[in-house]
Amino acid sequence: MKKLAKQLLADAVFDVDKSERERVRTGNQGTVHLNSIEEKKDNTYFQLKEKIHRNLIGQLDLKNLDLKGLADTQKMESVRELARNIIQDLLSKEETTLSRDARAQFVEELLDEVLGLGCLEEYLKDPEVTEIMVNGPDTVYVEKKGKIHLSGVRFTSATQLMTVIDRIVAPIGRRVDESSPLVDARLMDGSRVNVVIPPISLVGPSITIRKFAKKKLTIDDLIGFGALKKPMGEFLKICVRLRKNTIISGGTGSGKTTLLNVVSSFIPSDERIVTIEDSAELKLPQDHVVRLESRPASIEGTGEISIRRLVINALRMRPDRIVVGECRAGETLDMLQAMNTGHDGSLTTVHANTPRDAISRITTMVIMAGTELPEKAIREQIASAVQIIVQLSRLSDGSRKVIDISEVTGI
CATH class of the missing domain: 3.30.450.370 (Beta-Lactamase)
Structure with missing residues (x-):
C-alpha cells in the first residue's frame, strides 16, 4: 500500500521545463517573493512547490494511506485535509515572504496537483x-x-x-x-x-x-432560463404522466440530457424505472430506480457490455419505464420493440436537427442493427412506438431552447 501511495503522488511531480523557465521572469533563488497572483509564475515558486511536493510524498507514505477509498468523497476529503496540514507545516519551515492569500493559494494549488485534477x-x-x-x-x-x-x-x-x-x-x-x-x-x-x-x-x-x-434543475428552472415556455413544460408533464413514449432530439450540446433528467422527474414514484447510459449522468429523484452503465472491452478484448445488450436485459427486469441516455446504434431497434410491447412512457434522446430528421435517423439506426426489415416496415414501427418528439436547439447566442414539440401521427 505504501508503494501505491508513493506511485500516486510521484506521478504528479512538477516539471519545470526549459520553455517554462524561459517564459517566466527570473527571480531571487533564495527567497520566494509572492504578494500578488501575477507573480506566481516565478521559477522559485515552482522550485518551492517541487521541494514541498517531494517532502509531502515521504510524509504521506509514512501514513500508510488506504488508496482504494480515494474514489469515495468522504475518504478523499480526509486525505486532502491530512495533506493540507502537512503542506502548511512544511511551508512554515521555508524562508518565504508569501502573503496570507498567496500562502493559501499555494497550498490549494499543490493539493489540486497532488490529489485532484491540477489546473x-x-x-x-x-x-x-x-x-x-x-x-x-x-x-x-x-x-x-x-x-x-x-x-x-x-x-x-x-x-x-x-x-x-x-x-x-x-x-x-x-x-x-x-x-x-x-x-x-x-x-x-x-x-x-x-x-x-x-x-x-x-x-x-x-x-x-x-x-x-451541482443543483438539480427543475422544469421551473428551465422556464426561468428561457429554455421553454410554461405551457410547454405543463404539456410535457402531462405526456409523461399519460405514458407517452417520448424522444428528445437535438444537436451536440443542445441540452438533451438536461431536459431528459427534468422530464424523467415527472414519472410517478410508484413505478419501477431502469436507466441505461454510456456514462451515468441521469439522477432521477424517484426511489425505485435501477441505473445501468455500459462497459468497454478489457485489455484482452473481452467483457464488453453494450447499450444494446443492456436494453435487452432491461426487458427482463420488470421495468415500468425504460430511460436510455442516448440511442446511437442498433439498440434503437430494441428500444422501439420495448415501446411497442408494454413499456409505454419510455424516454430516450437522439442526435438530429429536426423532428423529421430524428425519424430518418432512427430508421437508419434500426438498419444498423442488422435487420432486414424494409424501410416502410421500420417507419410503421416508429409511428406506432413514438408519440412525442421534443426538438432542442443551441442558438447562435449560446442559449439552448426547445423549439418544437411534435406529435407523431403517422409516417
Missing part, C-alpha cells in the same frame, strides 16, 4: 463554467454562458496531463493507453468526460468535460 480544479468549482476542453498540455478552453474562451492555465507537461487523465478513468474501472486511446468516463459529481490520447490525438492528450450541474 482544471478551479474551473470545475466555477458554477459559470459548463464545459472544459483541453487540447494538449498548453491549451485549455472553457465554455461560459454558451461562449468558448481561452483560459490562462496550462499543464507543465504531457506527463502531468496523462496523470490527471489516469485519475479520472481509474476510479470507474476504465483504462486509456495506445491500444485503447479513446475513452468515455465521468467524474465523481457525474460530469461527463471524453478522453483522446496520442497517436489518435495529434495535439497531445485531449480532455473534454461536460460539467454536471
Whole structure:
C-alpha cells in the first residue's frame, strides 16, 4: 500500500521545463517573493512547490494511506485535509515572504496537483463554467454562458496531463493507453468526460468535460432560463404522466440530457424505472430506480457490455419505464420493440436537427442493427412506438431552447 501511495503522488511531480523557465521572469533563488497572483509564475515558486511536493510524498507514505477509498468523497476529503496540514507545516519551515492569500493559494494549488485534477480544479468549482476542453498540455478552453474562451492555465507537461487523465478513468474501472486511446468516463459529481490520447490525438492528450450541474434543475428552472415556455413544460408533464413514449432530439450540446433528467422527474414514484447510459449522468429523484452503465472491452478484448445488450436485459427486469441516455446504434431497434410491447412512457434522446430528421435517423439506426426489415416496415414501427418528439436547439447566442414539440401521427 505504501508503494501505491508513493506511485500516486510521484506521478504528479512538477516539471519545470526549459520553455517554462524561459517564459517566466527570473527571480531571487533564495527567497520566494509572492504578494500578488501575477507573480506566481516565478521559477522559485515552482522550485518551492517541487521541494514541498517531494517532502509531502515521504510524509504521506509514512501514513500508510488506504488508496482504494480515494474514489469515495468522504475518504478523499480526509486525505486532502491530512495533506493540507502537512503542506502548511512544511511551508512554515521555508524562508518565504508569501502573503496570507498567496500562502493559501499555494497550498490549494499543490493539493489540486497532488490529489485532484491540477489546473482544471478551479474551473470545475466555477458554477459559470459548463464545459472544459483541453487540447494538449498548453491549451485549455472553457465554455461560459454558451461562449468558448481561452483560459490562462496550462499543464507543465504531457506527463502531468496523462496523470490527471489516469485519475479520472481509474476510479470507474476504465483504462486509456495506445491500444485503447479513446475513452468515455465521468467524474465523481457525474460530469461527463471524453478522453483522446496520442497517436489518435495529434495535439497531445485531449480532455473534454461536460460539467454536471451541482443543483438539480427543475422544469421551473428551465422556464426561468428561457429554455421553454410554461405551457410547454405543463404539456410535457402531462405526456409523461399519460405514458407517452417520448424522444428528445437535438444537436451536440443542445441540452438533451438536461431536459431528459427534468422530464424523467415527472414519472410517478410508484413505478419501477431502469436507466441505461454510456456514462451515468441521469439522477432521477424517484426511489425505485435501477441505473445501468455500459462497459468497454478489457485489455484482452473481452467483457464488453453494450447499450444494446443492456436494453435487452432491461426487458427482463420488470421495468415500468425504460430511460436510455442516448440511442446511437442498433439498440434503437430494441428500444422501439420495448415501446411497442408494454413499456409505454419510455424516454430516450437522439442526435438530429429536426423532428423529421430524428425519424430518418432512427430508421437508419434500426438498419444498423442488422435487420432486414424494409424501410416502410421500420417507419410503421416508429409511428406506432413514438408519440412525442421534443426538438432542442443551441442558438447562435449560446442559449439552448426547445423549439418544437411534435406529435407523431403517422409516417
